Amino acid sequence: MLCEICLNIFRGSCPVEYTQHHDSIESLQRSALEDCEICRTLWNDPFCYSSQPSSEHVQISTETIVKEFHDGTGTRQVHVEANSHEYTREFVFICELAGEDHKNSDAHKPPASDWAASMACARTWLAKCTETHTDCQASGFKSMTYCPTRLLEIDQPEANKLRLRLCSELDDAPPQYVTLSHCWGTSKTLRLTSHSYQRFRDGVNVSELAKTFQDAVFAAKSLGIKLLWIDSFCIFQDSKEDWQHEAALMSQVYRHSFLNIAASIAVDSDAGCFRERVSTAERSLVQTTWTDYPNGTYYLYYDHYWVDNFASMPLKKRAWVVQELALAPRVLHLCGSQLFWECHGLDACETWPIGPPPNMWVDHGKLRSRSASIEVFGFHRTGYNESVHISTHENDRFNTDTFRELWKHIVSDYNMCDLTFPSDKLVALSGIAKHMEQLLKIDYWAGLWAFDLIPELIWTIREPSIPKPEADTIVYRAPSWSWACMDGEVDWIAWRGQFLVDIVCCDIRTATADRTGAVISAALQLSGWLATIEIRLNSKRWDIYLNGRWTSWGGANIHLDRPLASSHLHCLPLEDHGLLNILLLTPTGVARGQFQRVGIAMVGIEAFGLEDCDQLAHVTNESWLEYQSISDDGKCTITIV
Known part of the structure; x- marks a missing residue:
C-alpha cells in the first residue's frame, strides 16, 4: 500500500523534475508506520532516520522524480x-508494467498468520526444483550417497517427539535428511552431551526444544521430511574429540543433505523464525493517472528489496554458515516476514515466487547468491568421484582466473563474518576448502592454494581489525602470511606479472589429521631478493629509505596489517607487473632469517634507484639485513611464520 503523498506521484502531472514529497520527519514516520512501502523503505534505512537516536530533532525533506x-x-x-x-x-x-496474469496471481493471498500456507509455497519450490531443475537433480543424486553419524528422527518414538538415531540403525541408508543452519547465541538450551545422550535416544518432546529448533522441526515436517541434522543435537557438545571428528565431516553433511533449512532471522536458539505477521508479503500494484505521461498498471518495488530483506539477515553474519549455505544443494530461508528460496535453478521469495524481477539488485556476483557461486565453480557438473582440472587456458571453464574470482568472493564474505571462537577461523571454512581440494586435486595451505601461492600472498584487509595487545586475548589461528590471521574484508591485488621468488617449502602443522582444519603452526620458506627498508608517512606521502637513500614516493601504495613496532623492515619483492608487489617483513627475533609479515607495498623499481629487476641483487642494504642463506645470484632464503 501507499500513503496519499506517495500516491500523488502517480496522479495528475508526472513529476519529471524533483518535486516535494514529505516535508518533515514526522510526516515520513507516520506514513512508514501505516505501512506505506516507499516511506517504510526510507524510514527503515539503517543510515537514515529511524536509527538516529535523536531523529525527532532531524529536519528532513524528500523529493521525487519519475524517470524513463x-x-x-x-x-x-x-x-x-x-x-x-x-x-x-x-x-x-x-x-x-504488470500483465493480466501477474495481476491475477495476487488475488488470493493467505491470512498473515497462516505460516502453513507459506510452507505450501515452499513445497511448490521444492517440487519444481527436484522435478525440473537438471542441475538440482544432479545434486539430489549425490545426496543419496552419504549418511551422517547421527540424525534426529521426527515424530518418533511417538508424535511430537524427536529421537536421536545412529546411521547404522536406519532402515533406508543412505537416508534423505535436511540440515539446519542457525545462530547459536548465548542462550542455554538443551543440547547433546554425555549426560543427555540417553534422553535423546529415548526421545524428547519437541516442546522442550528452543523455539528456533521447534520451527525447524515444523518446517521439515511441512515438507514431508522425517530426518533432521542439527549440530547441537548431533554432535556431543562436551567432547572435543567428537567435535573435531564431526567438524571434519561438515562438507559431507551439508553437500549430501536433501535440503538446508536456514533460520535466517533468528539471532539465537530462543528467537524463533515463524513470527506473527501484520500482513503477508505482497507486491504493491499502482494504477497511474498521469495527465501528461503514458499510463499503465505497474508493480512498484525498491530496487534493493532483495538485499534489504534477505542478504542482511542475522544468520548471514555467522562465519560457520558461509560453507553451510554454499555446499547445500538447496536452501529454504526462514526470514520472519516471509520465506526465501535458493537452489541452482531458482532464487525466489513469497513476494516474488517465480524469482526476483530483472531490475532488482540481487548481487549475483558474490557467494550470497549460492546459485551463482556453484555455477561459476561447477560443483554440480562432475560425477561423484571425478575431479576438475584447473587450467590457465582462457577458454577453459575451470581456469585459474575463474577459480581466483570465486575464492576471492568466498574469503571476502567469510572474513567479515563473526566467530565465537577465533581458533575456529580455518575450521569453519574447512568444508568448502576440503571439497575444492578433493575436486580439483590441489593442495591447501592455511587458507591459500599452493598452485597459486605467490599472487595469493599479495592480500590486503580493508579497515583491518587490530587485535588487542594483551597476550591472553591473542589466539593463534593462522600464520602471518595468510589472510586468516586477520578479520575484515579481504582483497587481492589484481595484477599478475613476473614472479620474483621461489617457494622452497611449506611446513604446516594442524591440530588434527584434517589438513584444511585448525593450524598449530606454519612456516613458509621462500627464496628471493631481500632488501632493508624504512618507511614513514610524511604529509600523506610515504617516505621510503631503500638502497642507501631516502625517496619521497607519492606513488607508493602501502598497506600495513598492524601498527609497526619499528621502522626497520625487510622487503621481499614477489612479482613485477610494471610496479613491484612487495611483502613487508619484520624479524621475529626467534631465529635468524625468520620473519612475520606486517604488510604489502606496491612501488616502482625506481624507488630502489634501479632500472630493472635484474639489478635487485646489487641493492645496498643496512647492517641489520638478515637471512638464513644466500645464493650466488644474490637471492636470500628466509622463513615467514
Missing part, C-alpha cells in the same frame, strides 16, 4: 531523494 527506464518495456523509475543537514541519499523504486 530505457529498456523498451515501458518500465519507469521513481527516484526519492532524502535530504537532511548531514545526510543525502537517493532511493530508486522500479515501476514495472
